[in-house]
Every structure is written in C-alpha cells, then in structure tokens.
Amino acid sequence: MTGDRTQPVLQVQHLVKHFPVRRGVFGKQVGAVHAVDDVTFDLYPGRSLGLVGESGSGKTTTGRAIMRLIEPSSGTVQLGDLTVDRHTDRRRLARDMSMVFQDPLGSLNPRLSAVANVAEPLRVQGIGNASERRARATELLGQVGLRADQVERVPAEFSGGQRQRIGIARALALEPKVMILDEPASALDVSVQAQVLNLLRRLQDDLGVAFLFISHDLSVVRHLCERVAVMYLGKIVEIGERDQVYDHPLHPYTQALLSAVPIPDPDLRRDRIVLAGDLPSPVNPPSGCRFRTRCPKAQAICAEQEPELKPRTDGGQPVACHFAEDVAGDGLAGAAPTTTAGPIGGRP
Amino acid sequence: MTATATAATAAPTPAPARRRSTVWRKFLHSTPGVIGAVVLLLMAVVAIAAPLIAPFDPLTRAGSALQGPNGQHWFGTDELGRDLFSRVVYGARLSLETAAGAAAFACIVGLPLGVISGYLGGVVDAIVMRITDFVLAVPGILFALVVVAILGSGVLNLTLAIGIGAIPAFIRLARASTLSLREREYVLAARSMGASRSDVMFRTVTPNIMGPIIVQIIVTASVAILVAAALSFIGLGTPPPAPSWGGMLQTSRSYLYQQIWYAVLPGVALAITIAALDGVGRGMQTALGTRGPGRAKVGGMG
Numbered sequence: 001m002t003g004d005r006t007q008p009v010l011q012v013q014h015l016v017k018h019f020p021v022r023r024g025v026f027g028k029q030v031g032a033v034h035a036v037d038d039v040t041f042d043l044y045p046g047r048s049l050g051l052v053g054e055s056g057s058g059k060t061t062t063g064r065a066i067m068r069l070i071e072p073s074s075g076t077v078q079l080g081d082l083t084v085d086r087h088t089d090r091r092r093l094a095r096d097m098s099m100v101f102q103d104p105l106g107s108l109n110p111r112l113s114a115v116a117n118v119a120e121p122l123r124v125q126g127i128g129n130a131s132e133r134r135a136r137a138t139e140l141l142g143q144v145g146l147r148a149d150q151v152e153r154v155p156a157e158f159s160g161g162q163r164q165r166i167g168i169a170r171a172l173a174l175e176p177k178v179m180i181l182d183e184p185a186s187a188l189d190v191s192v193q194a195q196v197l198n199l200l201r202r203l204q205d206d207l208g209v210a211f212l213f214i215s216h217d218l219s220v221v222r223h224l225c226e227r228v229a230v231m232y233l234g235k236i237v238e239i240g241e242r243d244q245v246y247d248h249p250l251h252p253y254t255q256a257l258l259s260a261v262p263i264p265d266p267d268l269r270r271d272r273i274v275l276a277g278d279l280p281s282p283v284n285p286p287s288g289c290r291f292r293t294r295c296p297k298a299q300a301i302c303a304e305q306e307p308e309l310k311p312r313t314d315g316g317q318p319v320a321c322h323f324a325e326d327v328a329g330d331g332l333a334g335a336a337p338t339t340t341a342g343p344i345g346g347r348p
Numbered sequence: 349m350t351a352t353a354t355a356a357t358a359a360p361t362p363a364p365a366r367r368r369s370t371v372w373r374k375f376l377h378s379t380p381g382v383i384g385a386v387v388l389l390l391m392a393v394v395a396i397a398a399p400l401i402a403p404f405d406p407l408t409r410a411g412s413a414l415q416g417p418n419g420q421h422w423f424g425t426d427e428l429g430r431d432l433f434s435r436v437v438y439g440a441r442l443s444l445e446t447a448a449g450a451a452a453f454a455c456i457v458g459l460p461l462g463v464i465s466g467y468l469g470g471v472v473d474a475i476v477m478r479i480t481d482f483v484l485a486v487p488g489i490l491f492a493l494v495v496v497a498i499l500g501s502g503v504l505n506l507t508l509a510i511g512i513g514a515i516p517a518f519i520r521l522a523r524a525s526t527l528s529l530r531e532r533e534y535v536l537a538a539r540s541m542g543a544s545r546s547d548v549m550f551r552t553v554t555p556n557i558m559g560p561i562i563v564q565i566i567v568t569a570s571v572a573i574l575v576a577a578a579l580s581f582i583g584l585g586t587p588p589p590a591p592s593w594g595g596m597l598q599t600s601r602s603y604l605y606q607q608i609w610y611a612v613l614p615g616v617a618l619a620i621t622i623a624a625l626d627g628v629g630r631g632m633q634t635a636l637g638t639r640g641p642g643r644a645k646v647g648g649m650g
Contacts, residue, residue, distance in 0.1 A: 064536075067540050069536050069539055069540060090539070090542045090543075090544075091542035091544075092542075093542065094540060094541045094542030095542070098540065098541065099536075099537070099540040101533040101536065101537060102533070103533050106532060106533040106534060107533035107534050107536075107537050108534055108537075109534045109537075109538070109552060109556070110534070110556065111555045111556055120538065120541060120543075121541035121542070124538070124541050124542050124543045124544075124547060125541075125542060167537075170537070170541075173541075174541070
C-alpha cells in the first residue's frame, strides 16, 4: 500500500453523539447523554492513533459513530475521498473501514466456522464465488497464524487469543484503509495480549493499514500507537505524539491516569495522583471544564469557561486545560513512567 | 480487569467439541427426549406406512359392529363394523399431517415477521405487535373454530386454522430472541462489514435463534394435534368418514356402555403422541439450555 502518507486517511471533525433521555408516557425528551462531544482528530495512513480513557468516557461510542453503527448527532467524517454521512452506502464504507470488537467470542457468528466467519465480508460484498472466498479466508487465517486444519472449527472451539485473531482476519478481508480496534486485547490474558498486539503491529507494517486503537490500557496504547488522544467524559482533553504525551503530559487528567500505571520496579517510587469521586453523569456534564469536579488544579475560571483543545504556541501538544502551562513543569510530569515500551498490561 | 482475566484463563482449556454435536449429545442424555423421539419416530413410520400396516381398509366394513379387541381385530370394530386398529393407524397419518402442516405454516409466517419486527422496531414493530395482540386475545380453539366456520371443514382448512392461531406465538418468540441478539457484537460485526438489513436479519440473526424456534415448533405440533382432535370431537374438524382420532372419540361416546375399548384406544393413541412430543420438547430444551419464554406447555391452547 502506497499513496500520500501526509494526507490523513481519516478525518473526524466535531463528532457529537447525544443519546436522548426520555421520560413519561409521551416520551418527552428531558435531557441527553453527552456520550461524545465535539471530537476532532486526523488519522494518517499506516499509522496508529490510540484513544484512551476510563469506562464511560465515550471511546466506544466514538468508534461506533465513525463506523456508522450508531448514527452521530452531528459532525463530519471524511474517509479518504469518501465523505461519510447518513446517505453513505454502507457497503462502500465497509470496503475502506473495518472493525475489531472487544469480545472475541461474542463478535464471531457462533453458527459459522472460522473460515466462514472470515469469508462473510467477502460474501456480503459479493466478491468472488464460494470457493474463491474460502481460499482467500483460509489465506487470511494463515496470515494471523491459524493452521489450515483448524479453519473448519466453530468459534467455541478456539482459545480467546485465536478467536481474536479470527476477528482480525475478518477485519482484514476487504483490505481496508482504516481499522477501528475497540479494546481488541482487553478480554485476553497478558501473554496472549502481547501476541495479538505484536500480530497487529506486524500486519500494520506489512499492509499499511491505519489503526484507531481504542483502549483503557495505557501500556498497550504506548506499545502500539505513535499518537495518543485522551478522552474524558465525551471530550478529547489531550492529543499528541506518544512520547510527548507519556513523558510530558500536560492535562491534569492525563497526569493522573499515567500516575496510576504501575511501574514494574519495586524500588522506584512516585507520587500517585488519586482522583476523588466518580466520573460525573454525562447527562448533565459539569459546566466549563468537565474535569474540574475532580481536578486538583481547579479554579473559578474552570467552572465558567470551557478550555479549548487547540495547538499550543510553545510546541507542546494540544491540550484542553486553562492551566496546562502551570502544571507542565511542576515535577508531576517527571513522575510519569518513563519505561520504554516493554512489558504490556498492568501486572506481569 | 479481574472479570476479563478469569474469562481469559478459562479460554485455553481443551477445545470443547463442536457445538452442534454437544447439543445432540445433551439431547441423548435426556430420558424424556430419547423416549419421546423413539415413540414419535415409530408413530411417523406407522403413519407413512399406514397402507402396509393396517390389516383392513379403514373406510369399509370388516366384520360385525362393536367387537372388543380380538385376534382378528386387534382394537375391535366400530359401530359400522370398521376395523379400529386400521382406523387408528390411518388416524396417526391425519394427526401428524395436521400437526406438521400447522407448525410449518405458523413458523414460515411467524418467524420472519417476528425477526423483522424485532430487528427494525419502530412503526413496523408496533403494527405487527398490535395484530399479534389481537389474535392472542382470542382463545386458540375459538379462533380455529371461527376460521373453520369461514373456510369450511376439511383437513387443509383445519390445518390452516390451527396454523394461523399459532402464528402469534412464533412472532413473539422470534421477536424476543431477535431483540436479545440485536446488540450482540457479531450482529454489529455483520453490519460493520456492510451487510444489508435483510442479510443481517435472515442470514445472521435467524440461524442463531433457531434453538427456541425448534422447541416452539414441537410445542405447536402437539397443540395442533389436540386442537384438531377437539375440533373433530365437536364435529368441526375432519368430516367423516375420515378416520380422525377426535372423530372416533366423538362417535365412541354413544357406545361407551357397549364397547369401552372403542373410546379408550384412540384416546391412548392421542395421549401417547402428545406425551412423545412433550418429551422431545423437554429434551430439546435441556439440550439447548433454553427454557424459552412460556416454557413449553404442551396441551395449552396456543
């Protein structure tokens, strides 16, 4: 795969998804869950963007809205030269963008064999005849490391890691430009996680496909992605190159997240930033900065004015915080783990 | 993380055998299921091979009237001297035809309607469900009665009447099962690969809800046999001289004091068939691990 690598393959702009909250006999709308609020990012060919955040931050909804599994409330998605909106032909969209799901067993059709599952996208798109599709699916399964004598088994007969590899083979079937990976390794144990992640990295090198990698696991994202976007309550609060974000996090939330990642060294100590309270309700998100209710740096301005995510003049990555400058150099950043991409997963 | 970790550690255990064969093995472990299946199979053989098995023509006089069971007439004879064993054997054919026909008709109409209703939701769902409610509000036997009254009696109309009455149960079951699958990741996956709505509904959802549907087919078959017998009993089913079990029960009522076996033996045939279907239904439920909405109540008026 070649082409211009400086042109984004996927451009997401001001993506919003509000789920209406209805009450009463006539279903009057009384509010909205602000699942995704004004999410904007670019994804470049053959590159990976990690989308991280805790449960309920809107990562999965973002992925599904881009894939049009959920109709977004507003915003634009540009996939190469294809503008994705409600009139876009689903089959056309599926040729350029595919998805890998979190639950490796739940995302495979339990009635179909591995090879039939992988051949499904080809069948749906009307590519080739039955035997050609089988041959191609078997080849794809070979690429993800399944032997030809295993392909006739049904999903229940495989291990978790094998199932996820089948899911990846299926997502590759149409040779997409972009793959959305929604927590592809979270349901796997650590050693299997590493296999799957290494497989993904190899496939990316070989095929030049771009990944939107959704995960709550900071170590996994660090291992796989060159760029990282941190989400909090439906908004991206910080986005930038991996090393910038991991080594010099500017947003207090990013700093708190990174301080929670265990360091595999008992002698190394650092100050853990413990966030108070729970994620606020996305039905009525806090005014101003959404993080202010849990932020150690919160001031009066945070409740009044919403910080914008915009490029910074000092060369730092875009961050949505009024006090990003202040916190950048106060030593907290140095407390973030600086271990190189080695061990994956929380615990060894 | 802990939940996912346990799921992952459970994964590398020896690969379970194919799902289909697991279902089959579980079914074979269910005593009522196996007995029911064997009896039903015998019944089907008898029904299909009726001309070879029945020693006499079921419609013509074969000896003196109202004999008890004896060497020549195993079940005795009826009030017109027709051989009862032959009539019961041909009656099995009639019963099973009605049962299979009604269940197949109800499933062919109800299953797609239920899947469409559950998957599309909205206005389509509301319309289908209101019609379903309307049909369900009328008791099954009364509904069949009305349909037979409109269409006239006869085996085909009887089958149709029972089949129509059984459609709502299929719609509801298919709808409920579809709703439970709609947000499953493999259904989302099918959508994400560009599958059309009908493709998702009939190639992804439908094959995955067949377990409870098969149980429902069996339940419907047994209900159909009972309703057919009941309608024949009140003279609205298969018109005489056709050898229907319900018809035999009805006529035998007048001769209870002269020949008790005339009433008992067709009744026993009916009871055995229903019990066999019930057994198969239970076996299927055990094997599929579904208790299904409205757990197979054989004999209930669907």
